[in-house]
Amino acid sequence: MKGGGALFTLSLLAPVFSDAAELTLRPFELNVIRDPESLQCKHVALREIPRYRGVHDEGYQRSKILDTGEERVQYISFDKDLVWMHAEGLCGRRESWDFHTLLQDETPSGRVSDQIVLQSANIPGSTAHTDIPPLDIEPLITSGDSNNRVDLVFFADGYTEYEKDKFIEDALRLAEDISGNQTFYTVKPLLNFWAAFTPSKEVMNIVLLFLHEITLTLPAQSGIGSGGKPKETPFGLYRDGTELRAVYYSKPEVARAACFSLGDQCDFPILMGNDPLYGGLGGEFTVITPSFANGALVLRHELGHSVIDVGEEYDGGFAYFGVNAAHNRTLTDVPWAHWLTNASAHTHGHDHAEPLARVERSVMPMQAYPWTLLNTSTPWSTTFNSSGTYAWHLVRFSLSGLPEQDDLRVELDGKDLGWVPRKDIGVDRWHYDIKLNRTLKGGEHKVQFVLKNKTREGEAQLCSVEVLEFGDESEFVSTPGHYSLYPTFSDKNETSYRPTNEDCLMRIVTTPNFCKACTEGLWYALLRHVDLIEDLQAGCEQDDSGKWARTLELNLVPLAHLRDSPIDVEESYTITWMKDGHLVKDFANKTKLVDDGDAVGSYVAHVQYTTEEVRVDKDGLLASTAANFVATSCKA
Ligand SMILES: *[C@@H]1O[C@H](CO)[C@@H](O)[C@H](O)[C@H]1NC(C)=O
Ligand SMILES: *[C@@H]1O[C@H](CO)[C@@H](O)[C@H](O)[C@H]1NC(C)=O
Ligand SMILES: *[C@@H]1O[C@H](CO)[C@@H](O)[C@H](O)[C@H]1NC(C)=O
Ligand SMILES: *[C@@H]1O[C@H](CO)[C@@H](O)[C@H](O)[C@H]1NC(C)=O
Ligand SMILES: *[C@@H]1O[C@H](CO)[C@@H](O)[C@H](O)[C@H]1NC(C)=O
Ligand SMILES: *[C@@H]1O[C@H](CO)[C@@H](O)[C@H](O)[C@H]1NC(C)=O
Ligand SMILES: *[C@@H]1O[C@H](CO)[C@@H](O)[C@H](O)[C@H]1NC(C)=O
Ligand SMILES: *[C@@H]1O[C@H](CO)[C@@H](O)[C@H](O)[C@H]1NC(C)=O
Ligand SMILES: *[C@@H]1O[C@H](CO)[C@@H](O)[C@H](O)[C@H]1NC(C)=O
Numbered sequence: 301m302k303g304g305g306a307l308f309t310l311s312l313l314a315p316v317f318s319d320a321a322e323l324t325l326r327p328f329e330l331n332v333i334r335d336p337e338s339l340q341c342k343h344v345a346l347r348e349i350p351r352y353r354g355v356h357d358e359g360y361q362r363s364k365i366l367d368t369g370e371e372r373v374q375y376i377s378f379d380k381d382l383v384w385m386h387a388e389g390l391c392g393r394r395e396s397w398d399f400h401t402l403l404q405d406e407t408p409s410g411r412v413s414d415q416i417v418l419q420s421a422n423i424p425g426s427t428a429h430t431d432i433p434p435l436d437i438e439p440l441i442t443s444g445d446s447n448n449r450v451d452l453v454f455f456a457d458g459y460t461e462y463e464k465d466k467f468i469e470d471a472l473r474l475a476e477d478i479s480g481n482q483t484f485y486t487v488k489p490l491l492n493f494w495a496a497f498t499p500s501k502e503v504m505n506i507v508l509l510f511l512h513e514i515t516l517t518l519p520a521q522s523g524i525g526s527g528g529k530p531k532e533t534p535f536g537l538y539r540d541g542t543e544l545r546a547v548y549y550s551k552p553e554v555a556r557a558a559c560f561s562l563g564d565q566c567d568f569p570i571l572m573g574n575d576p577l578y579g580g581l582g583g584e585f586t587v588i589t590p591s592f593a594n595g596a597l598v599l600r601h602e603l604g605h606s607v608i609d610v611g612e613e614y615d616g617g618f619a620y621f622g623v624n625a626a627h628n629r630t631l632t633d634v635p636w637a638h639w640l641t642n643a644s645a646h647t648h649g650h651d652h653a654e655p656l657a658r659v660e661r662s663v664m665p666m667q668a669y670p671w672t673l674l675n676t677s678t679p680w681s682t683t684f685n686s687s688g689t690y691a692w693h694l695v696r697f698s699l700s701g702l703p704e705q706d707d708l709r710v711e712l713d714g715k716d717l718g719w720v721p722r723k724d725i726g727v728d729r730w731h732y733d734i735k736l737n738r739t740l741k742g743g744e745h746k747v748q749f750v751l752k753n754k755t756r757e758g759e760a761q762l763c764s765v766e767v768l769e770f771g772d773e774s775e776f777v778s779t780p781g782h783y784s785l786y787p788t789f790s791d792k793n794e795t796s797y798r799p800t801n802e803d804c805l806m807r808i809v810t811t812p813n814f815c816k817a818c819t820e821g822l823w824y825a826l827l828r829h830v831d832l833i834e835d836l837q838a839g840c841e842q843d844d845s846g847k848w849a850r851t852l853e854l855n856l857v858p859l860a861h862l863r864d865s866p867i868d869v870e871e872s873y874t875i876t877w878m879k880d881g882h883l884v885k886d887f888a889n890k891t892k893l894v895d896d897g898d899a900v901g902s903y904v905a906h907v908q909y910t911t912e913e914v915r916v917d918k919d920g921l922l923a924s925t926a927a928n929f930v931a932t933s934c935k936a
Pocket of ligand 2: 625626627628629630633
C-alpha cells in the first residue's frame, strides 16, 4: 500500500511545497443563495479558500434547501472562469445582478490580496450598502493557522458593550462543551474556535436632556427581539412570538459580510443571540442561544448538518441525506455498510438478487409538531391507530414552560404516564421519552396533554409529540452500539434508514455524540479543508565540532502521538521518507530527518494517518505527501 511508486503520483492538490509557496493553488468557492421556486438569486459570494482536497477537474457542487426555505448552492473549483460561468448560469449575467454580492478583490498580478470589495447592488445610483460591523476577535480554542484549519466563529447579537465578558464566557462554555471530551473532541486539532464581538445598541437608548444643563444617558438594553420584531442588534435576531421555538435573523447581509471579511478565519459562522432559553436555526448560519440546557445541544446538532453535511435522523423532518441516510435496503447503497454489526444478518438468500440489508422492525403511528401553548380549559389531544403487532412502544415529546411535575399530566388512553420534568429545567425546553414495555392493543388510542396549573398559561408549550412501536429484541435490536438499518419517518411518513437506534445526536438531540457513520463523515468533511502536513522545512544545523548537517522538518497536524492530550481512540501516524526516489528506512516515522551537510536533491515525506473512527477512505483524505527539493549544500 504505502511507499513505492505511489509516492510519485504527486497530485497538485494535496502536497505542500514549502519552499515554493507560490505553487500552492487555492481553489475558488462560490456560494449562491436563491429562491428554490422562482430561482431568483438573493446573494452571491465568491472567494478563494485555502484548499479543497479531493476535488476533481469538473469541480464540486452541492445544493440544499435551508431551514429558511432558501436554496444554497455551493461550487468549488480551481478554475475561476468555470466558477464565474456557474455563477452566471445560476443568476444570469453579472451586469444584471441587483442583489448583495461579496467578491474578493483581485490585484493586477492575479494574486488575491486581503482586501475585499463589498458590493451592494450593482444598480447605478443604488444607495444600498452594507457595513462590516466592528468585530473584536478573540481566540477561544485554537489549534493552528487558519489557512490549514476549519474555523468556527461565534458572532454576538444582543450583547451590549458591558456584556462582552458574558459573550466570551458563553461562547467559550459552548466551544468547550462540544470539543473538550465529547462530540468534536477527536477532531479538535483540526478546529479553531473564535469569538467575534460586536456590541448591541437597542434603539439608541441614549436620551439627552438639555434641561438644567443635565445630560442623562440611559443604559443600552440587551437580548434579542420577540413578536417577529428584531431589536437594533448587529444581525437582528428575533423570535416569532414569545414562545420558545426558532430564532431568526433579519440581517443576513451583515452576517455574510462579517464572516467574509474574516477570510480564511471564518468557515462556519455561528450567530449567538443573548437569550437564556431554547432557540436556534440551522443552515447558512448556525443560530443559537447560550441556554444552559439547550445551547450546546442545538449547536452540535446544527453543526452536524452544516459541517458533515447530513440531514436529520429524527422523525418528522423533510431532509434525509448524507453518510447517515439510506433510502432502500440495497446493501451496496447503504453508506455505512462497513459499520454494520452483524454482516451475516444482512444477506439475502436468492442467488440473483442484490444483497439486501436487514431492517429493524418499528413503526411510527403518530407524530406531530404542535408548537402550541397549552391551556387548562381544553387539553391538547390526538388519536391514532395501532396495528397491535409490536412488542413495545414509546411516547416521545418535548415541552417548555413547565418546570413542575404538578403543572402537567401526560396521558395515554386516560392513563397517567407519570411525566417528571428534568431537574432544574425551569421554563426552558426539554425532551422526554416514556418507554412502555408492552404491546399497544390493535385499534384507536389517545394521547393527551393536560395543563393543570392555570398560571402557566401563556408559557406552557407542547413542542413535539410522537408514538413509536417496536418489535421484540429479535426483530428490533435496541442495544446501543448496534449498527443496522433503523427506519426513520419523515414529515410525510416516508421511510428512510439510519445507522443506529439512538446513538446519534442527529436523532436524539440530548445525546452528546455522533454515531460512527457521522463521525467518519466528519473526518472526511474536515480533511477536505485540512492537510495533515502543515509544512516540510529544509534547514541546516551545525554541531559542536562545527560539522554541518542538512535537516528536514515535517510539521504535522497534532493528531495521534502529537496530541496535547491523549484520547480514548486508537490512532497513529505512519511516516515514510524518500530521498531521490529511494526509501530511507532509518527515517520511518520520524518527523525530523537529519542528512549529510553536503546533501542535495529531493526529499519526499508521505504521511498516512489511521484512526479507528475511519474505516473507508475513498478519496485518500487521511494521507498526504510533501516534497522539498534541496539545491544547495549547507556549508555554502
Ligand atoms: C464531559 O464533561 C462534562 C462536564 O464535565 C460531563 O458532564 C460529561 O459527562 C463528560 N462526557 C464524557 C463523555 O466524559
Ligand atoms: C437506493 O437508494 C440509493 C440512494 O440512497 C439510490 O442511489 C439507489 O438507486 C437506490 N436503489 C434502488 C434499487 O432503488
Ligand atoms: C446475526 O444475524 C444472524 C442472521 O440473522 C443471526 O442468526 C445471528 O444470531 C446474528 N448474530 C448476532 C451476534 O446478533
Ligand atoms: C405511517 O405509515 C405506516 C404504514 O406505512 C402506518 O402504519 C403509520 O400509522 C403511519 N403513521 C402516520 C403518523 O401516519
Ligand atoms: C386550549 O387548547 C386547546 C388544545 O390545544 C385548543 O384547541 C384551544 O383552542 C385552546 N383554547 C384557548 C382559549 O386558547
Ligand atoms: C382508526 O381506524 C378506524 C377503523 O379503520 C377508523 O375509523 C378511524 O378513523 C381510525 N382513527 C384514526 C385516528 O386514524
Ligand atoms: C421488555 O421486557 C422484557 C422482559 O422483561 C425484556 O427482555 C426486554 O428487554 C424489555 N424490552 C425493552 C425494550 O425494554
Ligand atoms: C402554579 O404555577 C405557579 C407559577 O406560575 C407556581 O407558583 C405555583 O406553585 C403552581 N401551583 C401549583 C399547584 O403547582
Ligand atoms: C511506524 O508507525 C506505525 C504506526 O504506529 C507502525 O505501524 C509501524 O510499524 C511503524 N514503522 C516502523 C518502521 O517502525
